Amino acid sequence: MRFTSEQRLDDGVLEREFTLGEIPGILWTPESASASASxxxxxxxxxxxxxxxxxxxxxxxxxxxxxxRQSAADGFATATIELPGSGDRPRWAxxxxxxxxxxxxxxxxxxxxxxxxxxxxxxxxxxxxPEWQAALxxxxxxxxxxxPVGYSGGVISIGVRLAAVDPRIAAAVLFAGSFVxxxxxxxxxxxxxxxxxxxxxxxxxxxxxxALDLFDAFGSxxxxxxxxxxxxxxxxxxxxxxxxxxxxxxLNAAGSTR
Numbered sequence: 001m002r003f004t005s006e007q008r009l010d011d012g013v014l015e016r017e018f019t020l021g022e023i024p025g026i027l028w029t030p031e032s033a034s035a036s037a038s039x040x041x042x043x044x045x046x047x048x049x050x051x052x053x054x055x056x057x058x059x060x061x062x063x064x065x066x067x068x069r070q071s072a073a074d075g076f077a078t079a080t081i082e083l084p085g086s087g088d089r090p091r092w093a094x095x096x097x098x099x100x101x102x103x104x105x106x107x108x109x110x111x112x113x114x115x116x117x118x119x120x121x122x123x124x125x126x127x128x129x130p131e132w133q134a135a136l137x138x139x140x141x142x143x144x145x146x147x148p149v150g151y152s153g154g155v156i157s158i159g160v161r162l163a164a165v166d167p168r169i170a171a172a173v174l175f176a177g178s179f180v181x182x183x184x185x186x187x188x189x190x191x192x193x194x195x196x197x198x199x200x201x202x203x204x205x206x207x208x209x210x211a212l213d214l215f216d217a218f219g220s221x222x223x224x225x226x227x228x229x230x231x232x233x234x235x236x237x238x239x240x241x242x243x244x245x246x247x248x249x250x251l252n253a254a255g256s257t258r
Contacts (some may be wrong), residue, residue, distance in 0.1 A: 001138040013072045015065070020135055022089065024057060025081035028068035029144055032075075044146040046251045047139060049132060049162075050080040051154015053178065054124065056087035067152070070240070074248050077145050081135050083155075084127040095123055102179075106205075117179045121157050125184070129161045136168060150247050156214070157184045164190040171195075171250035173243045176211035177203055188217040195223040196246040198239055200230050 005017040012031035017024065030045055048071050052060045057080065068078040085092045098119035105112050139145055148170035151159050159174045164187050172191075176199040195218055199211050215225050224246075228239050 001135075001142075009065075009069065011069060011072070013069055015068075020081065020131075020138055023081050023131055023135070024087065024089075025079060025135060026057065026061075026064070026068075027077065027079045027139065027142075028065070028072060029077040030072040030075060044144050045075055045077040046148055046150070047136075047145050048076050048078045048150040048152050048247060048251075049136070050078050050152055051159055051175075052080060052083070053155060054083045054086040057082050058087060070244055071247070074244055076150075076247065076251070077139075079135065079139055081131060084124060084131070092123065095120060112179065114182055118181045118183075121155070121179055121181050122183065124155065125157050125161050128155075128158050129165065132158070132162055133166055136166070140168070148251050150251050152243070152247070156180060160184050160188050160191060160214075163193055163195075164188075169193055171247060173198065173246060176200075176214070177206045179207070180210055180214055185214060185217045188214055189219045191218050192220050194246075194250045195220045196243055197223065197225050198235060198243065199225060199227040200235060201227050202230055 001018050001020050003016050003018045007015050009015055014029045014031065016027045018027060019025070032045070050064055050067055052064060057064070064080055071078045082089055085095055098116055101116050102112060102120060105116065136149065140147060140149075147168055149168045151162055151169050151172040153159075153173065153175045155178050156174050156176055157178065157180055159172055161184070163169045163172045171194045173196045176197055197215050199208070200206065201208065215223065226239055226242060228235065
């Protein structure tokens with residue numbers, strides 16, 4: 001991991017851009033944690049990974065930094081990385097074709113078939129999850145950052161796979177707003193960490209029944225579905241506050257047992 005820039009935001013949060021091989025990313029740490037390499041500093045901050053849709057970090061930055069600042073106020077460090085095929089990373093011809101097929105089906109009012117969903121989502125999950133794990137390896141080696149780790153938002157299939165395969169993920173907030181391959185429903189049965197799932201009831205791009213079926217498939221003993229009226233970008237503030245409280249409760253509890 002190589003840091004490429006650093007700035008202190010006006011609320012004291014330290015923002016550092018980095019690269020991990022070819023992968024760009026951003027790390028935000030609370031003011032207390034950013035100095036934790038000194039002997040008198042407070043305890044290091046637990047980490048939340050901020051997922052996002054494949055629109056590129058530059059476009060997603062305003063929403064990501066807002067989530068990071070809220071998390072920092074609660075005592076958490078946060079980090080995100082550029083997804084494969086997004087931003088300045090090389091494009092995938094097959095995935096680009098799947099996106100074009102998806103647009104055509106939706107514009108024609110046709111159902112989006114499993115073949116298109118698989119071609120669009122599964123290659124992204126297969127590549128992105130090992131990259132998140134590599135980023136996690138590097139981030140947890142830094143002073144001022146510690147486990148337990150949470151995962152928040154993004155392409156829900158990435159969150160499902162990561163929560164299923166990486167034992168460092170102690171809790172997850174998942175956003176039901178993207179297409180889900182049938183294979184991911186089976187992976188969801190392997191997820192056992194506490195979950196808080198956000199669903200926008202009138203999301204025009206989301207299959208509501210598929211989201212409900214996925215929630216039902218999760219193997220977690222503790223899972224909460226927080227459904228709100230409104231479209232994809234209409235998540236109310238109180239829903240975001242509830243997700244923040246979820247991490248405060250579960251990551252702190254997990255940390256106290258380690």
